[in-house]
Amino acid sequence: MQFGHLFWQQTPDFSMPHDVRLNQVLDLATGCEDAGFDSIWFAEQHFTNYGYSPNPVLIATAAAQRTRRVRIGLSIVVLPLWNPVRLAEDLALLDIFSNGRLDVGIGKGYQHIAFRGLGVDIDTRQARFEESLDVLLRAWTTDELQLAGPTWVTQQAVNVLPKPVQRPHPPIWVAVTSDDNIRWAATTDFHVFGSANWVTNQRGLSDHELYLQERRAAGRSDDRWSYALNRQTRVLAQGEDRDEAWRVFADRCRYTFRLARRLRRDTVRYERGIVHSDVIEDEPTDAELRERTLFGTPDEIAERVVKLHATLDTDLIITQMDFGGAPHEEVRRSVELFGTEVIPAVRSALPAETT
Template identity: 35%
Template structure:
């Protein structure tokens, strides 16, 4: 199993100085992580809200690749319906070249209505737009495209997107797939899978079995496919720190739900709830990867037994204090990663 770090970039304030401080702290931690045994740095994509200051994940990953030249870099995930595939293929080829072939491409459909509205896109067409953009993007990354005529995208002249990616035939693609429909789409194309961040090991095991069954139906199999999952992490034995981590995971859950239900951020401020729902707090306490290094190693073993091969760990979330998050990250690196 490989362990990466995923950065959510939550910022309760959205003034210019806060953004600068957030990015400086991000780069400091990336450089630190590069001296330890993490497998990579993953960055999500969100827009128009301090829920995540990650509107330009490829730019952030370019800086991360320079700051930590031994780590892989990944998008977790690009909201593909918001992108123009030809432009994106050029950016991804450039980033894979700049990083000497260390790029992982995580893609998904997205879920926040306000983000789609801001780009003039309809959320109810996201699946069709996503599937079309995925197919065109993969063709562009793998070689020349003579022409393409889709519902949402077209290529009207022969194009060879340059620079070509270092990795052949293209960088690995990871798909956020939960439904059988999305899972079939992924295994048919040989994409790695990303499971739900809050899924239990039993739920992840069922999803992996579903993937294996669907791959068998497609005649492809799952040999060589990776199975990744994001996890909120608190490594430590301080009960106050653990309570704070549980509270902030619950706050993250509630904020994400509000945005999924169509909340429009006022002036970009994320809808961080003042009151934590006890049901969400209970859910967070159950699903948080938390405890002493020994306890967390056991939890990681359960994930491995469910079929998970890649865990992307989030140490910062909600309004968790930066010093609490970094202490957890440091202890994890010192006592969990070596084993």
């Protein structure tokens, strides 16, 4: 089993200086490597304090220069918002600067504010996604790229240089959020993020079965599905007030849940970069939060992870401790406890072939 941490610089305190917030994340990135994490992942967000992460490639490059071992992941790059030729160049540079440690997560995007702010019609995202993905793959694997549209056109054939260190290209991951996405992913050789924060265990199992059915129908026998569970996480230090820590943690989780839903539904209140986490009808109960997050002492969290593996054959846990306005020192302490106590406990409890 592998362990990662996801960052997107969520900053409810809008008064925090931007450079301070971003440097906190770079500090945590090196902290993850020091603590024994296997990967660090960076998301893409635009125009709001939901996340100061307009260019995850740049942030990941900065993190790559400060680390030596951890994989550097993008989760995800919103392909319809990029010029795919420039993106192919930038990702190749990141793969080189990270000495071949790059994993590229791709998606279509969902935040209306981002599409409107960048002048892209959100209704065209599927076509743009498909075209951009085709451009990326050809840019990395051919020495003569000619684009004829419909969206992207080059006036002459070009060789996109440099090429990535990893050949034919860095591993590509796709997030699946619907049956149609799963059916499409099953026809590719990409890695699949098989679960998200709010997907139940039963839904994860049924999604995987659909993937395998579609993969067999497409004449493919291998399984590239990863139960790459994203879990908001809080590791308690010895002597902490458990009830108070849970109350604060649950509030942060609901803050994030509300904004994610409202940004997707285009119902969020937006004021000069601030998004408001107004209550929504279908937000999670305490019981649901306890089921879908990792909260507790190192021993308790390790036990939860081992049980998740038994249920879902989980092979990648991506934690998110830096979210919802959690103080930097609290997050740093959680990262250290997770790395030094949770990860070793999980690996000692699981068969060697799963770790």
